Amino acid sequence: MLKFTEDHEWVRVEGDEIVVGITEHAAEQLGDLVFVDLPEKDATVSKGDEIVTVESVKAASDITAPADGTITEVNSDLTDNPTLVNESPMEAGWIFKMKLESKDALDGLMDEAAYRDFIA
Amino acid sequence: MSQLKTTPLDGLHRSLGAKMVPFAGYEMPVQYSAGVLKEHLHTRSAAGLFDVSHMGQIEIRPRSGDLDDAKRALERLMPVSVLPLKTGRQRYGLFTNDQGGIMDDVMFADLGDRVFLVANASRKESDLEILRNGLTDCDVTVLERGLIALQGPKAEAALATLNPAVRDMKFMDIGEFEILGERCLVSRAGYTGEDGYEISVPAEATEALAKRLLELEDVQPIGLGARDSLRLEAGLCLYGNDIDETTTPVEAALEWAIQKPRRRGGEREGGFPGAEIILEQLEKGAARRRVGLRPEGRAPMREGVELAAAEGGEPIGKITSGGFGPTVGAPVAMGYVPTEHSAPDTQLYGLLRGRSVPVKVSTTPFVESGYKR
Incomplete structure (x- = not known):
């Protein structure tokens, strides 16, 4: 299942975890990334917390936690190669994985069709 | 809000897929489809074409007909040595205020019968006020022309395809050259840390020149985003960020722009706004x-x-x-x-x-x- 936030994050459900990254649209808007400030593994986060900073040549933007939960893994490949986010935003450029506090935490998010309308 | 102005290259920017943003009262390209990172690297390895037509191009003509009169008057506005500048040469200058703060940083040139000055877009009006109040015996005119910067190690070869004589110019030389049948004012300078040129061209001929240069394999269009990262790597100041009305030239580490004749003991010591503060700081530091x-x-x-x-x-x-x-x-x-x-x-x-x-x-x-x- 793939969901989208209004902050241009994609959220993919994999078992009892979610994988989170930024959308191609967001990556295009930001331009080539030069730095991704990743969250700490095992950190407890609340929905809306600014837990990741992505920096392009132009500007810094914050990425928020899409739901309450715990960070289970971060994509350490981005430390040396932040442009993975631009080259492959949905696959190699994923940013973090987290375990959700509650299964229905993603109910309010958009599906792909709704997100396409949102950015149109 | 007042209407944003456009440069003579506005249509070209849009046709090249530029992302346009408001900057100093103009709609300007912040980047093209390549993106800031690639545009930056392209300028350092080949040649980048920048639209800098938003900058102020100002001509100063002495009513006496003797250019030294205009140059002497400029020395009353800047801590810079203007008088000995030779015809066909350009120099970096600073307007100061009574507190020693910087009102603008500019390039100025001796063109024989007139001084040509390039000002920051955001400071055009302030500079004109300074010049018109300070140079009462001169005619100060704003030129409505295009200004293109061609920067990078391949800039010389690129511009030489249109007039080979530009090869003989050295850093900070300036002169008139015929390019595509137009009289252009070309300086060997820029704001990227690279070799290159700035070409002042009649407004209506600007697009044809830009298009012709962009046809060359080594030349790509570069937006304001990469212009900023290029000048930052080159250690060059951005007016409004790194220097402003509250920073003095000494605080800003721009002592090199204040030549000996204007310093204490020099033959044309002081006599510019904020001289006491600036001359004191030159000796004792800030x-x-x-x-x-x-x-x-x-x-x-x-x-x-x-x-x-x-x-x-x-x-x-x-x-x-x-x-x-x-x-x-x-x-x-x-x-x-x-x-x-x-x-x-x-x-x-x-x-x-x-x-x-x-x-x-x-x-x-x-x-x-x-x-x-």
Whole structure:
């Protein structure tokens, strides 16, 4: 299942975890990334917390936690190669994985069709 | 809000897929489809074409017909040595105020019968006021022309396809050349740290010239985003960020722009706004100083990041320009610190998102300059 936030994050459900990254649209808007400030593994986060900073040549933007939960893994490949986010935003450029506090935490998010309308 | 102005290349920018943003009252391209990073690297390795038509192009003609009269009058507005400048040469200049602060930084040139001056877009009106009040015996005119910067190691070969004579110019030379049948004013200068040219061209001929240069394989269009990262790597100041009405030339580490004849003991000492403060600082130093900064790691430290002398310490200074330097391959910045902390390799700490991140004072430029001396 793939969901989208209004902050241009994609959220993919994999078992009892979610994988989170930024959308191609967001990556295009930001331009080539030069730095991704990743969250700490095992950190407890609340929905809306600014837990990741992505920096392009132009500007810094914050990425928020899409739901309450715990960070289970971060994509350490981005430390040396932040442009993975631009080259492959949905696959190699994923940013973090987290375990959700509650299964229905993603109910309010958009599906792909709704997100396409949102950015149109 | 007043209507944004456009440059003669507005249509071309849009047809090239530029992302347009408001800048200093103009709609300007911040980047094209290649993106800031690639545009930056292309300029350093080949040649970049920049629309800088938003900048002020100003002509100063002495009513007496003797250019020395205009040059002497300019020395009453700038701490810079203007009088000995030879015809066909350009120099960096600064307008100052009575507090010694910088009103604008400009390029000015002796063209024999007139002085030509290029001003920052955001300071055009202020500069005109300074010039019209200060140069009462001169005619001060704004030229409505296009201005194209062609920058990078392949710039010479590119422009030479249209007039081979530009090859013989040296850094800061300026003169009139016929290009595509138009009389253009060409200077061998720019603001990227690279060799290159700035070409002042009649407004209606600007697009044809830009298109012709862009047809060359080595020339790509470059937006304001890369212009900013290029000038930052070159250690060059951005007016409004790194220098402004509250920073003096000495605080800004621009002493090199104040030549000996204008300093204490020089034959044309002082006599410009803020002279007492600036001349005193030239001898004794100022309390704070602009420095280059190299943050540790990959996280850029941008404008506004506070600097401390010790980890977790109280702020003692601030970053005025900063970002990622694509050619350096690491973050670079500049900012103001107390002079006792301004020596190269001094260890400081930037307060970044609640953390204390090490940053070292560095010499500038951060990349080797490519000027053709």
